[in-house]
Amino acid sequence: MADEKIPYTQYLQADGSVVGNLPEFAEDQELVLALYRHMNRARRFDTKAVAMQRTGRLPTFPPALGQEAFHVGFASAMSADDILFPTYRDGPAQMVRGVQLEELLLFTAGDERGSDFQVPRCDFPQAIPIATQTAHAVGAAYAMKLRGEKSVAVTTIGDGGSSKGDFYEAMNFAGVWQAPVIFLINNNGWAISTPRDRQSAAPTLAQKGDAVGVPGQQVDGNDVLAVYHVVSEAIAAARSGKGPALIEALTHRLTDHSTADDASRYRDADLLSEQWKEEPMIRLRTYLSNQGWWGKEDEESMLTELDQEIERAVENFEASDAPEAAAMFDYMYAELPADLMAQRAEVIAAHGHEGDGS
Amino acid sequence: MAELTYRDAVAAAIAQEMRRDETVVFLGEDVAWAGGVFKTTVGLLDEFGEKRVRDTPISEQAIIGAAMGAAMTGLRPIAEIMFSDFFAVCWDLIANQIPKTRYMTSGQVIMPLVIRTANGGGVRFGAQHSQSIENWAMMIPGLKVVAPSTPADVKGLLAASIRDDDPVIFFEQKSLYADKGEVPDGEYVEELGKAKVLREGTDATIIALAAMVPRAMKAAERLQAEDGISASVVDVRCLVPLDTQTIFAEIRKTGRAFTVEENPRLCGWGAEISSLAMEECFWDLDLPLIRITTPHIPLPSADALEDEALPSVERIYNTVREGLD
Ligand SMILES: Cc1ncc(C[n+]2csc(CCOP(=O)(O)OP(=O)(O)O)c2C)c(N)n1
Ligand SMILES: [Mg+2]
Numbered sequence: 179m180a181d182e183k184i185p186y187t188q189y190l191q192a193d194g195s196v197v198g199n200l201p202e203f204a205e206d207q208e209l210v211l212a213l214y215r216h217m218n219r220a221r222r223f224d225t226k227a228v229a230m231q232r233t234g235r236l237p238t239f240p241p242a243l244g245q246e247a248f249h250v251g252f253a254s255a256m257s258a259d260d261i262l263f264p265t266y267r268d269g270p271a272q273m274v275r276g277v278q279l280e281e282l283l284l285f286t287a288g289d290e291r292g293s294d295f296q297v298p299r300c301d302f303p304q305a306i307p308i309a310t311q312t313a314h315a316v317g318a319a320y321a322m323k324l325r326g327e328k329s330v331a332v333t334t335i336g337d338g339g340s341s342k343g344d345f346y347e348a349m350n351f352a353g354v355w356q357a358p359v360i361f362l363i364n365n366n367g368w369a370i371s372t373p374r375d376r377q378s379a380a381p382t383l384a385q386k387g388d389a390v391g392v393p394g395q396q397v398d399g400n401d402v403l404a405v406y407h408v409v410s411e412a413i414a415a416a417r418s419g420k421g422p423a424l425i426e427a428l429t430h431r432l433t434d435h436s437t438a439d440d441a442s443r444y445r446d447a448d449l450l451s452e453q454w455k456e457e458p459m460i461r462l463r464t465y466l467s468n469q470g471w472w473g474k475e476d477e478e479s480m481l482t483e484l485d486q487e488i489e490r491a492v493e494n495f496e497a498s499d500a501p502e503a504a505a506m507f508d509y510m511y512a513e514l515p516a517d518l519m520a521q522r523a524e525v526i527a528a529h530g531h532e533g534d535g536s
Numbered sequence: 537m538a539e540l541t542y543r544d545a546v547a548a549a550i551a552q553e554m555r556r557d558e559t560v561v562f563l564g565e566d567v568a569w570a571g572g573v574f575k576t577t578v579g580l581l582d583e584f585g586e587k588r589v590r591d592t593p594i595s596e597q598a599i600i601g602a603a604m605g606a607a608m609t610g611l612r613p614i615a616e617i618m619f620s621d622f623f624a625v626c627w628d629l630i631a632n633q634i635p636k637t638r639y640m641t642s643g644q645v646i647m648p649l650v651i652r653t654a655n656g657g658g659v660r661f662g663a664q665h666s667q668s669i670e671n672w673a674m675m676i677p678g679l680k681v682v683a684p685s686t687p688a689d690v691k692g693l694l695a696a697s698i699r700d701d702d703p704v705i706f707f708e709q710k711s712l713y714a715d716k717g718e719v720p721d722g723e724y725v726e727e728l729g730k731a732k733v734l735r736e737g738t739d740a741t742i743i744a745l746a747a748m749v750p751r752a753m754k755a756a757e758r759l760q761a762e763d764g765i766s767a768s769v770v771d772v773r774c775l776v777p778l779d780t781q782t783i784f785a786e787i788r789k790t791g792r793a794f795t796v797e798e799n800p801r802l803c804g805w806g807a808e809i810s811s812l813a814m815e816e817c818f819w820d821l822d823l824p825l826i827r828i829t830t831p832h833i834p835l836p837s838a839d840a841l842e843d844e845a846l847p848s849v850e851r852i853y854n855t856v857r858e859g860l861d
Contacts, residue, residue: 237660288660288837307622307664308594341593369594371570377593444569503844506836521801521831525844528851 184384187408188398192456194464201407207471213254213402214462214472215480217246220270221459222484223279226492227286231437235496239286240266244400244432247458248364250274251405252427255413256332261318262301263311263333267364271334275301279491280498289501290509308339312348312361319357319422330416331359332409338369340383346390349424353391356421360412361392363424364399366431367453371444387424399427400458403465430456503529538721543713545687546576546652549694550614552723554584557612560698563590563599564616564652573618574654574713596626600651604634607649607703614698620655620669620707634703635678647703650694655683656747656798657830657846658711662837668798668830670745671805673705674775680728681775683707685749687717689773692726700728709746729777733786737768740856741786741793743809745772748796748847755852763857775805783809784817791822794856796847801832826859828852 189200203209224243230236242249245267253274256262262275269282276297284292285304293303305311315333322329335345340363352359363383367374380386387394397408405427412423430453434441441450466472507514507522514522540548554560562580564572568591571578581589592599596617603615617623623630630651637645657666673681680702684690690708697704734749735756744752749771759765770786772779787793793813795806810825828847836842 288662288839288842290836290838306662307625338594341595343595343597370566370573372566372591372593376591439570439573443571500840501836501838503841506831506833506841506845510833518832525831529844 184382185395186397187395187404188401189403189407190398190401190461190465192400192461194461194468196465200403203406203410204403207469210403210466211471213250213406214466215484216250216254216270216274217402217459217462218480219484219487220246220249220273222481223273223282223488224270226488227283228437230492236283236286237288238436238438240269240436241433242267242270244453244457245364245366245429246270247402247462248362248399248405248427248429251402252332252334252362252409255406255409257329257413258298259300259327259329260413261315261329261331262298263315263318263331264302264304265308265311265334265336265339266304266306267336268304268334272301272304277301279488280494283491283495284498287495289498291501309335309342309344309348311335312345313351315359315361316348316351316355316357319352319359320355322358323355328417329358330413331357332362332413333359334362334364336369337363337365337367337374337383338372338377340386341377346386349387349392349422350390352422356419358416358419359422360409360416361387361422361424362409363426364429365426366399366429368431368435368441368445370435370439371441382426384424384426392422392424394424394426396426396428399429400456400461402458402462432457537718539716540687540691540719541713542687542690542708542715542717543574543576545690545719546694546708547571547579548719549691549698550577550580551583552691553695553698554580554588556723557698559610559612560614561588561590561606561611562614562616563592563603565592565594565599565618567591567616572616574710576708576713577616596622597629600626600629600634603649603651604629604637604647607647608637608645612648612698614650614652617651617653619661619665620653621664621667623653623669623672630673630679630705631676635676638702639678646701648701650697650704650706652694652706652708654710655707656709656711657835657842658709658747660837660839660842663834666835666837666842668746670705670707670775671799671803673707674805674808675803678703679776680704681707682728682773683709683746683775684773685709685712685744685746685771687715688719688724689726689771691719692724693728693773695725696728699725704728707746711747715750729774729779731773731779731782732771733768733782734771735767735769737766737790739765739790739792740767740860741770741790742767742796742852742856743770743772743783743786743793743806744796745775745805746798748798751847751849752796752852754849755856758849758853759856765857765860767856772805778809780812780816784813787813787817788820791820792860793821793823794826794828794852794859796828796852798830798846801827801829804829823859826855828855
């Protein structure tokens, strides 16, 4: 899918071998091990959430299987003060940002308390209506600029979402305003059942930035070092006043669109097994062991720790009380108008419960 | 008669109409290869091919805009918007353009198109994927608005919508997709604009739409069994044209009417029926009309809260019983 005019970055090939000159941070053992741990945490959590959905303990869940390098790479490149405008696919990035596993489970279960994450307070909740988040990010970037802050807005969208008018309009605004916003396309090849080549006749999605003066580039989304690198550079440029950027990460959606989907209805099984060969974890593990930073024991103890952490989160999630019926009126307005107070009272009368009643 | 699910009746109606009329085409997101995310259109791609059954990019404005352009130039498109909530994304076309074109061209341009969509709650999809927006469509002059409650009505009313020369918004209630019911064999077309009396009663009239219809029926059965209250149940089926003749006749028979709707409380279709009945049936009423609605809130997605927000059999039963007290 490469195009001569569109830069493409990759450092780690599928077999773990290195191409080109690695950026300096790749020698930072602590940083790279943290990326690896985050990716594993994301994948274990994902597996657990899908299993919970299959046994009726969670409603529909959108797995991120295979896209961990994208999520962990870009989220790790952000500073605490930057603001993320994510989609439903970005749970793993939210985890890196500090959102608790328990909060993600609550959110998935439809409990709005799951969007009231304690860290990071300024990140937005997942956008499920496609593409709306892109314009929000531009507005936030404008607000940051107005206040003279050095933070950057980062927003993600899928290959499918990039077909929406909102996305073009948001990028166009960002270009005109030179707003500090990074648009990240997670091109995982599919929008539910619609493959990438039926989404757009453009050879790359990165070139969509050209039309509006936003520089676009592609990156191997299965290579966490490459993602971390290009996003870090784009953020640094935006922070120093050089305006917006568009980055298209090439990933593979290695499972269904969501637990409500069955991709075997429309996807070729051979294609999927080819794509598994490019998945992002093994190549990074190969790199780590080639560096002499990682062995079998490290792997085992990390996985045990992660599984324990996930189990604790699930226990806490399952032990949390269902919201009170009257809670559906909380947060409607700063002050609940009288007619809604009356409707709330009716619900309470029918149940004898009180919400937390703000 | 064959037993079909509500979802299978969608594909059955589209297939019936595509077989008889080559100008009928169908487009939307994930409708062709996947047969729809709610599996409502399985088999259509195989039978009619990609020329007439098309998956589109994620671009609601282009879906509805292209359907409009095709309708203006001789095709009879059916366009799917995956969730009715996303009507808001292409609202200019639905509210400003499609309903006004016949009018603004002195009848020169007709707009024979259908927009189908999964509407309503009951499946834990939350505030932005569960709204009941039939009242948004109802208030736009120039649109027809249909919302069936049974598989037979899905087939008959969808076929009628496709044959209609004016734009029809067809609301499928997504929690009903798995429901089964008898559907007449062979070519089956109903008439738009006819309400249906599903149960005759003498004490109260319950007027309902879509997913609220089976709940109203259950509440009526309970009222009969436990309290000896005889309630009639009217399935409105079409909001535009609205069959006021049938609805008013049923209201006049009992003088005590209740509407049951998923819409948030303000400006739902129940308010419209209530206001019309005040003008037309005032002297036959023993009680003010009582609206049973969702509170005026976005629909919550947590199980306990969603169940609480939507009118339940229990709430319908209690409201009617207490209303008659
Ligand atoms: C405006 C709008 N239209 C349609 C949908 C239904 N929908 C949810 S996810 C999805 C596919 C998105 O694909 P893509 O943007 O590639 O992201 P991915 O799911 O692959 O991460 C669609 C069509 C929606 N949520 N919002
Ligand atoms: Mg995608």
